[in-house]
Amino acid sequence: MSSSGPKELPRAIGLSGAIAVVVGTIIGSGVFMVPHDIARQTGSVSAVLLIWVAGGALTLAGALSLAELAAATPAAGGIYVYLRDAYGSLPAFLYGWAALLVVESGGIATLAVAFGIYSSTFIPLSLAAQKLVAVTVIALLTAVNIAGVKRAAAVQTVFTLAKLVGVAVIVGSAFLVRPHASAALPPGGPVVTTTWGSLGIALVGVLWAYHGLQHLTHVAGEVKNPARVLPRSFLLGALIVIAVYLSANLAYLRVLPLSLMAQPGYQRVAAKTMEVLWGPRGAAFVAGLILCSMFGAINGNILGGARAYFSMARDGVMFAAVGRIHPRFETPHVALLIQGAWAIMLAATGTFQQLYTYVVFTGWIFFAAAAIAVPVMRRKQPALPRPYRVNLVLPIAFAVAALTIVLNALLRNPRSSGAGMGLVLLGVPVYLLWMRLAARPRAEQFGASIEGQ
Numbered sequence: 083m084s085s086s087g088p089k090e091l092p093r094a095i096g097l098s099g100a101i102a103v104v105v106g107t108i109i110g111s112g113v114f115m116v117p118h119d120i121a122r123q124t125g126s127v128s129a130v131l132l133i134w135v136a137g138g139a140l141t142l143a144g145a146l147s148l149a150e151l152a153a154a155t156p157a158a159g160g161i162y163v164y165l166r167d168a169y170g171s172l173p174a175f176l177y178g179w180a181a182l183l184v185v186e187s188g189g190i191a192t193l194a195v196a197f198g199i200y201s202s203t204f205i206p207l208s209l210a211a212q213k214l215v216a217v218t219v220i221a222l223l224t225a226v227n228i229a230g231v232k233r234a235a236a237v238q239t240v241f242t243l244a245k246l247v248g249v250a251v252i253v254g255s256a257f258l259v260r261p262h263a264s265a266a267l268p269p270g271g272p273v274v275t276t277t278w279g280s281l282g283i284a285l286v287g288v289l290w291a292y293h294g295l296q297h298l299t300h301v302a303g304e305v306k307n308p309a310r311v312l313p314r315s316f317l318l319g320a321l322i323v324i325a326v327y328l329s330a331n332l333a334y335l336r337v338l339p340l341s342l343m344a345q346p347g348y349q350r351v352a353a354k355t356m357e358v359l360w361g362p363r364g365a366a367f368v369a370g371l372i373l374c375s376m377f378g379a380i381n382g383n384i385l386g387g388a389r390a391y392f393s394m395a396r397d398g399v400m401f402a403a404v405g406r407i408h409p410r411f412e413t414p415h416v417a418l419l420i421q422g423a424w425a426i427m428l429a430a431t432g433t434f435q436q437l438y439t440y441v442v443f444t445g446w447i448f449f450a451a452a453a454i455a456v457p458v459m460r461r462k463q464p465a466l467p468r469p470y471r472v473n474l475v476l477p478i479a480f481a482v483a484a485l486t487i488v489l490n491a492l493l494r495n496p497r498s499s500g501a502g503m504g505l506v507l508l509g510v511p512v513y514l515l516w517m518r519l520a521a522r523p524r525a526e527q528f529g530a531s532i533e534g535q
Contacts, residue, residue: 091158091392092231092412095305097315099235103298104145104319105326106242107382110193111372112291113249113330114352121343121351123284125276127335133281134331137288138324140483144295145320147453147477149313152299153469154459156308158414159393160299160386161452168455168462171399172513177448178394179509185445186387187421191428193380194219200376203369216429223381224422227388228408228415231304234385241378248371249326252356256333259359286490289483292323294379296449297386309469384425388417398520399513443491443499444506450484453477 095103117130124130151164162181166174181187197219198212207215227234298305298315305311330352334343337355348354352371356364392414395405408415456477459466492499 091304093304093306094231095235097311099239100298100305100311100315101319102239102242103382104315105322106238106378107297108292108294108323109245110375110379113327114372115349116287116291117331117334117351118343118349119287120284121340123280127340129276133284133288134327137292140480141292142320143476144480145316146472147456147480148295148299149316150456150470150472152302152312153309154466156302158303158389160302161296162390162393164452164455168458175399175513176506176509178390180444180506181390187425188428190380190383190425193376194429197376200369200373213430217426220422220426223384224418227384228413228418230411231413237381241374245375249330253329253333255359256336261358286487297382300386300389313470388414388421392417443488444502446484446487450481453481
C-alpha cells in the first residue's frame with residue numbers, strides 16, 4: 083500500500099453516526115449485569131434509582147465538558163489532543179501509551195473474549211474455539227474500519243439501534259407480559275441497610291457502566307459540521323443512555339424483588355428477568371442481545387482508539403508510518419492494524435486480563451485531567467472560538483467523580499492499582515528516550531547545514 087494519500091482524515095460522520103458512537107460504546111454489558119452489584123449495596127428501590135440518576139448526571143457533566151473541548155478543537159485523537167494542548171506533550175504521550183498498551187487494546191480484547199464466551203450459548207464451543215471467535219471478530223471489525231469511516235459508522239449505527247430495540251423489548255415485556263408458567267421465584271435474602279459508604283461503592287459501579295464517552299472525541303476530526311454536531315451528539319447520546327439505564331432497571335425491579343436481585347445466582351439480571359417472563363427463550367434472547375451490544379461496543383472501541391495513536395504519530399512521538407492515511411479508504415490504516423494486531427495477541431493469549439486490571443483504572447485519571455482541561459484551556463487560550471461553553475461546575479464535578487474512582491481503586495486494591503500506575507509511568511523513560519532519538523537527526527541535520535556554509 084502506498085504511503086501517499088490525503089493529508090487529513092475526511093469528515094464523514096454525521097449526527098446519527100456520532101450519537102451511535104456515544105451510545106454504542108457506553109452500552110456494553112454493564113446494563114445487563116451491574117444492577118446485581120447495585121442491589122447488593124442498596125436497601126431500597128428509591129436508592130437504586132437515585133444511584134443511577136446520580137451516575138447519569140455525572141456522565142452528562144462529563145459529556146458536556148468534552149463537548150466544549152471537542153467543538154473548540156475538533157481534531158482526531160480527542161483526549162490526547164486536549165491533554166497535549168492543556169498540559170504539554172508528556173501527559174498526552176502517557177495517555178496514548180496507556181491507551182495502546184492496555185486501556186483501548188485491552189478493552190477491545192476483553193469485549194471480544196466475552197463475545198466468544200457468549201457465543202457458546204448458541205453453539206457449543208471449546209475454549210480454543212471461543213478464542214478463535216474473539217480473534218475473528220477483532221480482525222473483521224478492524225478490516226471494516228480500515229475500509230472506510232462511513233462503513234464503520236454504519237455498523238455502529240445498526241448495532242446501536244439493535245441493542246436499543248432489544249432493551250425496549252425487555253422493558254415492554256416487563257410491563258405487558260405475565261410471568262412464564264414455569265417461573266417460580268425463590269425467596270430473597272435479607273435487605274441490606276443503605277449507608278453513605280455503600281452508596282459510594284454503588285456509584286463507582288454505576289460510573290463503570292457509563293464509561294465510554296471518550297470515543298467520540300477520538301473521531302472528532304471526522305465529524306461533519308463539528309461545531310454543531312459534536313455538542314448535540316454528546317448531549318443526546320448521554321440522555322439516551324440515561325433513559326435506557328433507568329428504564330431497564332425499572333423493568334428488572336418490576337419482575338424481580340430487590341432482595342432477590344442481590345443474590346449470587348442473579349448476576350445476569352437481564353437474563354433472569356426475561357427467563358421469568360418468557361422461559362428459556364427469554365434467556366436466549368438476552369444472550370443474543372448482549373452479543374449485539376458487545377459487537378457494537380468492539381466496533382466503537384476500534385473506531386476511536388486508533389485515532390489517538392494516529393495523532394501521536396502526527397506529533398512526532400510515535401513512528402511516522404502510524405500517521406499515514408490510506409490513499410483509497412482515507413482511514414488511519416496503519417494505526418488500526420497495529421491496534422488490531424496487539425488486541426488479537428492479547429485476546430489469543432489471555433494475558434491481557436491481569437494487565438487490564440492493573441491499568442484500566444488509570445484511564446479515569448486522564449478523564450479527570452481532560453475535564454479540568456476545560457478551565458485550563460479557557461485561561462491559556464481565551465481567544466479560541468468555542469461554539470459551545472459548559473458551566474464550569476460540571477467539569478469540576480465530573481473530575482471529582484473520576485478521581486473518586488481512582489481513590490477507591492487505590493484503597494480497595496492498592497497492589498494492582500500501584501502496578502497499573504507503574505506501567506503508565508514506565509511511559510516516562512520511553513518518552514524521554516524517544517525525544518532524545520528524535521532530536522539526534524535534527525541536530526545532525528543542523529550540523530551538516532553549518533558545515534555546508
